[in-house]
Amino acid sequence: MFPKGNLAVTCWVWRKMRKLFVFLSLLLSHAAHLEGKKDNHFIWKPGPWGRCTGDCGPGGVQARTLWCFHFEGWTSHLSNCDENNRPPKERSCFRVCDWHSDLFHWEVSDWHHCVLVPSALGQTKPRTAECVTAQHGLQHRTVRCVQKLNRTLVVNEICEHFAPQPPTEQACLIPCPRDCVVSEFSQWSKCSNGCGKQPQHRTRVAIAPPLYGGSQCPNLTESRICDTPISCPLGEEEYTFSLKVGPWSKCRLPHLKEINLSGRIVVDFSSDSKEPAFRHQSYKPHHHAKPWDIEIGYQTRQVWCTRSDGKNAMLSLCMKDSFPLTVQSCIMPKDCETTEWSSWSPCSKTCRSGSLSPGFRSRIRNVKHITIGGGKECPELLEKQACIVEGGLLQPCPRYSWRTSEWKECQVSLLLEQQDPHWHMMGPICGGGIQTREVYCAQSTPASSAQRAKEVFRPVEKTLCLGPAPASSQLCNIPCSTDCIVSSWSAWGPCIHENCHDPQGRKGFRMRQRHVLMESTGPAGRCPHVLEFVPCEDPVCYRWLTSEGICIPDHGKCGWGRRILKAVCQNDRGEDVSGNLCLVSSPPEWIACEIPCRMDCVMSEWTEWSSCSQSCSNKNSDGKQTRSRTILALAGEGGKPCPPSQALQEHRTCNDHSCMQLYWETLPWGPCSEDTSITALNATVGWNGEATCGVGIQTRKVFCVKSHVGQVMSKRCPDSTRPETTRSCLLPCKKDCVVTAFSEWTPCPRLCQSGNATIKQSRYRIINQEAANGGQECPDTLFEERECEDVSLCPVYRWKPQKWSPCVLVPESVRQGIMSTTEACGKGVQTRVVSCISNDNHSAEITECLKGTSNMPPLVQECTVPCRDDCTFTAWSKFTPCSTNCEATRSRRRQLTGKSRKKEKCQEPELYPLVETELCPCDVFVSQPYGNWSDCILPESRREPLRGLQVLGDGRQCGKGTRFRAIACSDKNGRPVDPSHCSSSGYIQEECVIPCPFDCKLSDWSSWGSCSSSCGIGVRIRSKWLKEKPYNGGRPCPKLDLKNQAQVHEAVPCYSECNQYSWAIEHWSPCRVHNELRSLRCGEGTQSREIRCKNTVESEGGAVDKSLCSQDEMPSATQPCSLLCPNECVMSEWAPWSKCPQSCDPHTMQRRTRHLLRPSLSSRTTCAEDSQVRPCLLNENCFQFQYNLTEWSTCQLSENATCGQGVRTRLLSCVRSDGKPVSMDQCEQHNLEKPQRMSTHCLVECVVDCQLSGWTAWTECSQTCGHGGRMSRTRFIMLPAQGEGRPCPPELTQQKPCPVTPCYSWVLSNWSACKLEGGDCGEGVQIRSLSCVVHNGSASASAVHVDDTQCKGMPLQDAILKQLCSVPCPGDCHLTEWSEWSPCELTCIDGRSFETMGRQSRSRTFIIQSFENQDSCPQQVLETRPCTGGKCYHYTWKASLWNNNERTVWCQRSDGINVTGGCSLRARPAAIRQCNPACRKPFSYCTQGGVCGCEKGYTEIMRSNGFLDYCMKVPGSEDKKAHVKNLAGKSRPVNSKIHDMFKGWSLQPLDPGGGFLIMIFLVFTSYLVCKKPKQHQSTPPQQKPLTLAYDGDLDM
Secondary structure, eight states: OOOHHHHHHHHHHHHHHHHHHHHHHHHHHHHHHHHHHHTTOEEEEEOOOOOOEESSEEEEEEEOOEEEEETTSOEEOGGGSOGGGOOOSEEEEEEOOGGGGGTEEEEEOOOOOOEEOOOTTOOOSOOTTTOSSEEEEEEEOOEEEEETTTOOEEOHHHHHTTSOOOOSEEEEEEEOOBOOEEEOOOOOOOOOSSSBOOEEEEEOOEEEOOBTTOOOOOOSEEEEEOSSOBOOOTTOOOOOEEEEEOOOOOOBOOOGGGSOTTOEEEEEOOOOSSSOEEEEEOOOOGGGSOTTOBOEEEEEOOEEEEETTSOEEOGGGGOOSSOOOOEEEEEOOBOOEEOOOOOOOOOSOOEEOSOOOOEEEEEEOOEEEOOBTTOOOOOOSEEEEEEOOOGGGSEEOOEEEEEEOOOOOOBHHHHHHHHOTTOOOOSOOOEEEEEEOOEEEEEEEEOOGGGTTSEEEEEEOGGGSOSOOOOSEEEEEEOOOBOOEEOOOOOOOOOBOSOTTSOOSSEEEEEEEOOEEEOOBSTTOOOOOOEEEEEEESOOSOEEEEEEEEEEESSTTSEEEEEEEEEEEEOTTSOBOOGGGOOSOOOOSEEEEEEOOTTSOEEOOOOOOOOOSOSSBOSSOOEEEEEEOOEEEOOOTTSOOOOOGGGGEEEEEEOOSBSOOEEEEEOOOOOOEEOGGGGGGOOOOOTTOOSOOOEEEEEOOEEEEETTTEEEOGGGSOGGGOOOSEEEEEOOOOBOOEEOOOOOOOOOOSSOBSSOOOOEEEEEOOEEEOOBTTOOOOOSOOEEEEEOOSOOBOOOEEEEEOOOOOOBOOOHHHHHHHHOOOOOOEEEEEEOOEEEEETTSOBOOHHHHHTSSSOOOOSEEEEEEOOTTSOOBOOOOOOOOOOSOTTOEEEEEOOBOGGGGGOSGGGOTTTSOSEEEEEOOOOOEEEEEOSOOOOOBOOOOSSOOGGGOEETTSTTTSEEEEEEEEEEEEETTSOBOOGGGTOSSSEEEEEEEEOOOBOOEEOOOOOOOOOSOSSEEEEEEEEEOEEEOOBTTOOOOOOOBTTTTBSEEEEEEEEEOTTSEEEEEOOOOOOEEOOSSOOOSOEEEEEEOOEEEEESSSSSOOEEOGGGSOSTTOOOSEEEEEEBOTTSOEEOOOOOOOOOOTTOOTTSEEEEEOOEEEOOSSTTSOOOOSEEEEEOOBTTTBOOEEEEEOOOOOOBOOTTOSSEEEEEEOOEEEEETTSOEEOHHHHHHTTOOOOSOSEEEEEEOOOBOOEEOOOOOOOOOSSSSSTTOEEEEEOOEEEOOBTTSOOOOSOOEEEEEOOBOOEEEEEEOOOOOOBOTTOSEEEEEEEOOEEEEEEOSOTTOOOEEOOGGGSOSOOSOGGGGEEEEEEOOTTOOEEOOOOOOOOOEEOEETTEESOSSEEEEEEEOEEOSOGGGGGGOOOOEEEEEEESSOEEOOEEEEEOOOSSSBOOEEEEETTSOEEESSSOGGGOOOSBOOOSSOOOSTTEEEOTTSSEEEOTTEEEEEOTTSSEEEEEEOOOTTOOSOOHHHHHHHHSOOOSHHHHHHHHHHHOTTOTTTHHHHHHHHHHHHHHHHSOOOOOSSOOOOOOOOOOOOOSSOOO
16 A cells, blocks of 8 residues: 555656556557558558449459458558559450340350269269169350450459350269170080181171270180081191282382383473474472372382291282282372462451451462372462451441331222122222332432431342341222212291391292201212202391280170280291391281180181192192191071081182302312412421421312302302301322432352353332322433443363373383383383363363363373283274164274284184174154153233232132153163153143132112111111132132121111101081981091101102001091080190100199080080199100110111221111100200210221232252152232132242253272282272263162263262272281171160260171181271161160079070160079078978978978978878877968968968958858857766877977
């Protein structure tokens, strides 16, 4: 503890020390920092690179963040890290853009072989012991991102921008290892009859190679010594000797010392002379020889004698009459020599496009010297490589796209001609049609600077455009024009002034009108005039209309009185106006009337005036109106009598105006023309149609027409109703003709031409838009043609061979040194010069002739210089001429020369013929038809298809044609020849007929039916009926219309005025009283009237048939009546019932009244009621009305249209609530809401027959020669059939056989036997020939040899015509010939293919002819090749029956072939049967089942584990009293054969045969055990128990 005095000092010291400590710590920290930097305790740590930004491609920039870290993990300021080691913060990168997908891609290798997955211990060897079917493995592949152009490797991030990286490994299965599979051994070869150890052998072949680590093939050969060798006497072994020749050495030039003074002969081809110069030449090394010097050398071979045991012997033991040739002349090999490569051609990619795929360039070299003497063949003469030009140096590539002209006018006639080929235009046509347009491929190029906004299109080849072309035809529609439907005329109005606001003069007009029910449609739709006028006198615009009240007597209840009149002033439209407008004074306020008194005669009121009998007045008659009244009651005594019958009717004239009506007639509107007053608003429009065209003006003529007269002066018609003569309209746009630019000139041939025909080039352009409405017209020239200039003729080159040189032999010194002979004779070599010349005999490069089809003549051939003992001949003479007889022959001859004429051997004609004879060429040819007939081919039409379309069914698609059948032409010997020898065309032709399609035939239209409605709008129907059904693909019939029971029906709207036909009724006749006595003239009676139906529309109003008027509304012709007597009360007729409300409320009453006309004579008699009421009952006395709207009608077309746009209408009628149709006025009076749309546009599908293009040209023949070649032509569907049009034919391609031309081909013969040229065995040569044969091209055809000039282009080199071979000498160990290829086999797992390609094998094995030489035997050879169409084979072990516990076990393939290998060794069945453990018990043996059993007379005593314990003797059958022990032993289960049988039963208790019985037994036993036992009446006797004695260890 510190004392308190020292505590303050201590705190002060601590504060001072703390400052010092802080300072020291900062100092130490800085020192540590410097030391840390010094010791690199701070390191740079960069972050991940960010996204690549900037320009596309390699110009991108990538950035990242840098941190400075202390080695302990904490960050520090950047200055702490060493700047010299600072990593870069930015780097250039490749920025990937979308268009790079054409430049980079993932390059994926094939999957590598499947390898086993390493186990836990790292083992990769196949686990054979564990493998059952297959093993799990992995296979890898290489995936890398490369540049397409040169396959340069780039970072994977570039390709990952477009597609994820493909997987680099995948699981796979490796089948279990499979050993080599070989066949069974063949039979042993036969032994020879010689003495000594004679070998014999047998062989087998490999049929499947070892796979997946399986064992290699076993030996394919087995050899052994013959069973009964005959020993040879000592020293007298039988040997055979053979002259063995070795292979020829390489050709070499003789050494200087081997050349004698005369030198050697060398053919000099360097001379320009036509004949080769032979000169002596001293030896020069090969590489100094001139290129065209063919040097002749020599080659040698060894010859020795060999013994049959393979040992060499003295040559004298093999000597024959003639010794083999050991030296011969040969041609020194020379390799093919070519010129240097030409310079590279320009890159084929000459422009820049979006695709970065490279172009190509090529270079060539020519042959200077062909291969001679087996030298190296010529290399490739053409080399190509990819190339690319920097993008900045290339112009952009032209862009190609499909373009179309505007659609041409709609052609309705095309469809009408389809329906009726004899159709001709009558009047305007409309409806559905077809319109076409030009479709072309165009190059889009920028136009001049003045028209940058547009692009000018240039047509190019259609192959440059990708994707499907736009349609060149389509259905279209020309709007049909329909006229207005108008109502009937109204009644004539009153005579009024023309202008009631300004009445002038005393002349006026009466007017009637009709209204438009349905407006006109289309450009040519017309409406008739709707106003008619007649002039009249004293017109009045305003008239008084008066109504009368009831009669009020002046005094009392009867007698004279007054009837009040109410007058209203109305205008001409029936509207009430001020009375001041009526010019005449108003009518009186009342008129006098009379009410009958009690005994007066009572008359009815006057009826309404009848309608006017005529609508106008003519010279013969005027219009009349009548009205009448009747006698209601007779007069009594002293009363006012009834007037005479004449006074009961009144007449007046009406419609007294003339029948000559006036009306304004208008002509159609004229074209829209420019209105000068608003020209400034107008604008023209280009092809794009974007600008508006402004407003114009239309005019029409209007004139006044007088009916039945014609045009009259305009002032005769009222000017106020004159129709408009001008109206504004939209000006049609001026359209200039727009054409494409001219296409490029078709190219002139760059190469020379073989003929001298004039070659032309052409170009064309296409009209995109026709001129219209005064626009600029199209140019006249759309196609231009001109001749090609500077077209050169191709020179013709040919081979020119010169004479053969003399035969050159081996140099004499060489010949003497080797053959020890001085005679210069035997086989040699001769050469010649072959040059290439043109037709004008100028020399040319050899390449020019090599390009031709003829083969180069040989430069070298073997020759023979005859020796002294040889026969010599002159050259063959020419063949003798042939006669015209085909059986004739021709011959040629030669003669012996020199000493040969005296030699006997030369006189033998079989060996040395002097005459050769052959058949003469015969010009007799035989033809026979081959193959099937072609399709029926119609003659080509000369006229062009209509408007670019070919319509199925016209004259070019059916009718008479020709079909062809090829003929095979052969000469007399059966050799195929050109068919022109037999027929000019190469065909048999015969007429054929393509049946024309027959369309469904319908009848003509029936007449129109009556209108469905007698009042208002209805429909009229007409129909067509089926006449003939279609066949041969004709246009099918339309479906039957079940409602109208017609094939086709049409409905058109019609209109009937509701009062057009009305009942006209006369006045009632006087009432005839039914009183026989006739004493009284009053009482009940009848009255009648005349009824007729009349047409109210016609001016005359004459009577028509009564059926035209509504029968439901027909008035009665008679009715009961009563003529009241003088003393009776007389009431007036009932006034109309008051109106009911529209709701027909039954609580509302309807009332009607009548008044008293005459009181009764007696005051006690009461008059009848003067009023009645009744409730308003729906459908009795009160009715509601509503519009009835029908369904839409069928689509109605114009008379001139067959399809296209039409109109659907629906009918509107007024229906009373009880269902009765009434006049439309009833609904209109109730102000019901009308439906808005009564018609709508619709479309009738056009029945379009299939439209086909013309046939293309015939293709090339599918075969260049022989039988079976076919050519075809195709047509295309331009417009598929629509509706019920004729369908497109299924045959859009026609086939035609080609003429059967002979096939000429080179055929290689089989290899000859090995030629040893004098030896018995050893190395030799095999040759085969190349010959020209003719055949007909079929697989079974036999080829006939012909002259080699018929074949072109020799396909094989001389090296293919000769090959080395060997003939084994006796005693040599040699290889066999190749076995046949085994069947194609797939690797399969569980019967399913493991691969798509199979494999097949063949093998060669060795044959041992002498056991002494077996050490020098070659190895056996196995070859495997891939194959297709393989099968899965499985291998199973097969075994024979046991025989003494032995049997044969072998492996068999599933096709029945016994093999070695292929079967699993682990599954191999045992071939020898042994018991385990062995049967060592007395009297035991191993049974067939592989277990120990006992011999006969003994029974088996088995242990609990199933093995035999011991054999117990079974007592004989004579011992009846068996010991209990034996019985016990016998009762034990034993493993005898019987027990084996029962054991089988016990193991299968539910066997299908016995299981059911066992189950019944078990059920029955259960029943007995479970059953309650019965109580026996008596106890059975007690049984003695059975005692069993046992000794031994057997379990009880």
